[in-house]
Amino acid sequence: MTATVPRLTASFDDAPLTLVRRRWRPGLLLLLLVAFVGLPWLGNDYWLNAILIPFLVLSLAGLGLNLLTGYTGQTSVGAAGFMAVGAFATYGLLLRVPGLPLPLALLGGGVIAGVVGLLFGIPSSRIKGFYLMVTTLASQFFLEWVFAKFPWFYNYASSGTISAPRLELFGHNLATPVGRYLLTLSCVVLLTWVAANLVRSQVGRNWMAIRDMDTAAAVIGIAVERDKRMAFAVSSFYLGIAGALWAFAYLGTASAGSFDINRSFQILFIIIIGGMGSIVGSFIGAAFISLVPILLSHAGQWLFNGNVDAGQLQNLQKVLFGALIIGFLIKEPEGLARLLGDLRERIRVWPLRF
């Protein structure tokens, strides 16, 4: 323990390479198997186009925002703006760089979004709390405007919308529902793995330290400002890719309007409901927010076999959502993820009660 700084670091390089050997839980493997093989096999267009793809994309977006808001504690209500950057950037790359393979285009779109995020993250070094939140709102409106206003971004289409280019990978056509689903799934799985690495790494710990108490973080030698900006960049990278997938794998088209303030709120709700600072939470939240409305409208159709005013159903749903959000904040600030966790515990001990 008496090692001095230089020797200390030197000693790190020859340390044995065995810490983060990830144990592949059979359950996880099974899940991936189901996701990659099972669902495409049994899922019909409705499942894939209307449920699974949007669910996956929203999970990814939620994950991105969670890294910034849930882990680093920087509340952002501008998530959709960075999704827009990713979507339009990817479109531009595919359009203007002939022969660029899709994965690279997606990556590029994400990186560009990340850079933009970095720029809008700069104020975070001086501005905190609501003031910072409002700056993210500013970025939201500004980006929305930019992509509505400058035709170059949507290749001068009179409608101002960009439509999905040919989705193909090494000659395979990905334009089918299954293709688009698999494309989305692969991206999500990969980026989830990366996120899992990050939050377990030193970077992740720094982020959480900043979230819990940023002055103390600085005192113990965490480069607070750098890591905050880093969080903005990474978050935007995720959001950017999510945006590109939203536009091309899901909608098949997009305009600035597809990424308006309401989308930002939707993503914020995903992490509130799912769980701040929880990777799983992003998925649960996304599942919740994308499934509940559909279930509700179906329920409406069944219960009143179509005689119910769809509008009222929608209003009801809005109220329900609001109530749920408040409910979660009051009862379970750590969101559904935590709730399910506790439930699991209770189920485990349940037989012992008798």
Add this chain to the structure above:
Amino acid sequence: MNFFLETLVGGLLAGTLYSLVAIGFVLIYKASGVFNFAQGAMLLFAALTFVSLREQGFSFALALVLTVLVMIVGALLIERLVLRPLVNRSQITLFMATLGLSFIIEGLAQGLMGAQVRALDLGIEDVPLFVGEIMVSQFDLIAAGVSGLTVAVLALLFNKTRIGVALRAVADDTRAALSLGINLNRIWQIVWAVAGVVGLVAGLLWGARQGVQFSLSLVVLKALPVLIIGGFTSIGGAIVGGLIVGAAENLAEAYIGPLVGGGITPWFAYFLALIFLYIRPSGLFGDRIIERV
């Protein structure tokens, strides 16, 4: 030159309406540290209630009184069901709660009173009025007058009455106030009620301009930059901020807009707010935040 003056005046007048919305925020923020995103929804709800009552054939005055009552009841409910359970939570948590609240209110408003656009006639004729060469909107003038009056009333309320004193005590130092035996919940109820009434006034003025319907609640987005510029804790700041935003927005649309294809109003106010943030991170009149370790 006339065009410039005209734009400026028009902007300032429009700004008073922004101020009015922003004041609702400031009141709540000062008293409970809650950043109330539901302000816009409250505004919509108030205006909708009023219009519906009018459609039911109530007289203007009666409808007004009833709406005020509704807003007060609403405030009580909110305090009891949302604020009290969330006491001592982080401000961000409270903010998110108000996001949820705005959903509930909007859902209720449309569910109960329908989504169609309602005309709201306050009996103010909206015709151009000429001051020398400069055209001013009569409606805007009156609206500005009403806003000014509202602010004056508020000022009286908070400087001359015991409630006001209590409120300021809470705003200055919550703990001290509690030790003085001030009932915090009561203060919150009052403040939310007042904010609701302010919302009603703003709602009526905006509603008369654009018809009463859903997008009325979007006015809230106009108020945020106002708050940034004026500071979250200063009514004076809200007023000045509103005027600045109103004027700047209109001038920008008129002079910068054409260069970049127009439609810049949605974000320009925020852009302005950012500049102010860099100069004064806690607004023109906001209290400085001091780091304690």
Add this chain to the structure above:
Amino acid sequence: MHATFKRSLAAIGLALGAYATLVPAAQAANEQFFPLATYRVGAYASSGIPVWAGMIDYLRYINDVEGGINGVKLVWQECETEWTAEKGIECYERFKNGLNGAPVAIYAPNGAPAAYALADKAEADRIPLITLGYGRTEATDGRVFPYNFPAMLTFYSEASAFINYVAEREGGLDKLKGKKIATVYHDSAYGRETQGPLALLAQKYGFENIQIAVADPGNEQAGQWRQVRQLKPDWVFLRTWGVSTPVAIKTAARFGYPVERIVGDIWASSNEDVLPAGEAGKGYLALTPYPGGADFDIHQRIRQYILDTGKSDLKDPKSFGSVYYNSGLVNAAIAVEAIRTGQKKFGNRPLNGEEGRWGLEHLDLGDARLKEIGFLGLMQPLKLSCSDHEGGGAAKVQQWDGQQWKLITDWVQADRVTLRPLIDAKAAEYAKEKGVSARDCAAQ
């Protein structure tokens, strides 16, 4: 963490499982399914609500009075889209396989975002989309867009019809030279759609083409109308929608621009658009392919059989015969007539999407037929074909008198010949970007 991860996704899996039961099982039924993608909530609900009433009332009329289309009963179901693309997709995917065996012949996305999002999917599923008064103008070229029907009046034609109307008022196309014509538009895909054609026409007729954007939602337009006041245009083409229309009219009044010089477009031409403007709206002009009014023949019939028998979907009878209500009627009528046409070839049975498309592409509604179905005057003659998915291309101009719309012109025909090259070019560009090849209509 992985444990929870697994569990939660498993939970989602279960939730999905619930859907297996939802996917309708195909079984023969002598019914034709009319999916109704509606928007009854959200910022644009006010324009939507009467439309669905019109559609539903007409479908109900066909069922109850005419016993369906040649005996084929109509069934319909609603799905709320909130005018968004993603909910629009969900509804489409839910409906495209029909309802309890009743197939879908024609699908109306009802909303520009959904229309764009569904274009490719519908083509893949061989279901024709009708976008009446919105959507891709270049889809007029049915060779490139086989399943996309911007029927009756595209925004291009609308722009041209507007200019022709102005010319009529000014006393001839030659009088347009040097005139100032401003377009105040909702800054969105819809709003920008007329920029192309107006530029072309401006160049052709030599008027000054001013474009002024109104950012969504457009509930504050002082800047825009101050600009109008400063530029003093001879005419203003108002291409707003939703709340931005009444605000525009009121703001125009505030800045003293004469309202009778403002011509609203399809989506700024309804009672719901002018009523909130109150007094300020008196004298306001508007283009429309389905004028307001309850005196058309079809209205007599619907009043008799649906409204008075309390079967109407209308919540407030005041909007019977309102522009949007009538648009609902016209929308439904086109679909019904297209299926009727299709049945001539495929027999009197429910049609699938491909057959529905055949019906649309051979739809030919002359005045005679319009009279029979009671739409004469409410709907313009409409003839669609493989290469022309628009047909018609005319609008009437109506004026608001404070209470109701008064028609002040007959059909003002758009100069479609002039605009067609623009459309073909755009279609070709799209085909190139997408890498699709146009079909050969001679072969059809």
Add this chain to the structure above:
Amino acid sequence: MSSLLEVRNVSLSFSGVKAISDLSFSVRLGEICALIGPNGAGKSSLLNILNGVYRADAGQLFFAAEPLHRPHPLKAARLGIGRTFQNNALFKKMSVVDNLLTGLSRFQRTFFLEQALGLPRARREARAFAERAEQVLEFLELQAWRDVAVGSLAYGLQKRVELGRALIAQPTLLLLDEPMAGMNAEEKQEMSRFIADINRDLGTTVILIEHDIQVVMGLSSHVVVLDYGRKVGDGTPAEVQANPDVIAAYLGVSHA
């Protein structure tokens, strides 16, 4: 052995109110220096100046004979100045071991991408960090609470975790702000033992603020007494105890 830290004519005031006025003293390498004085004497403010949380209005600081220009918390940490806080500033939602690990950030050498993709170098580093964390856990006898969220720990334990978080970074100078506040006699003894061990085994120089005179006299080899921001005493515990000003200003009061 010369002085590790030298404070020269430092002054600080909050909106007119003098917190520290013209204060000078120096701390020798390897000693335990106690700052004592009544509440509001400016002790905590002084620590905040030493690691750059506050900026002094006047005066200079020398660390290892090097002048400290424009001090900043991050800079101080990198120089090897560790710090604990009066009312702990731990990361409450994180586990004990994670809290300790955050203390190692200044040694982080691997790049972001390496960590994101879990590349060998990052994993080695993580491994080494983990080992060091385990050593600290052992040293402070915290193994039992390794994975407990800090927020749920007893106050005394939290103090210890905070000490560990500062310690893991192997500071040359350790600033402890009332490390034994609110502890019972037994806990205090324990804590004093840790501090003594750190000072002896790791040769870490310590500056601590403490009110309990017994503890101070037992633990420190050098005492600086503050009163209203002025230095009223400076020397060995014995000298300080003999100093009449000190008795007047502080000791008398505290015992009364």
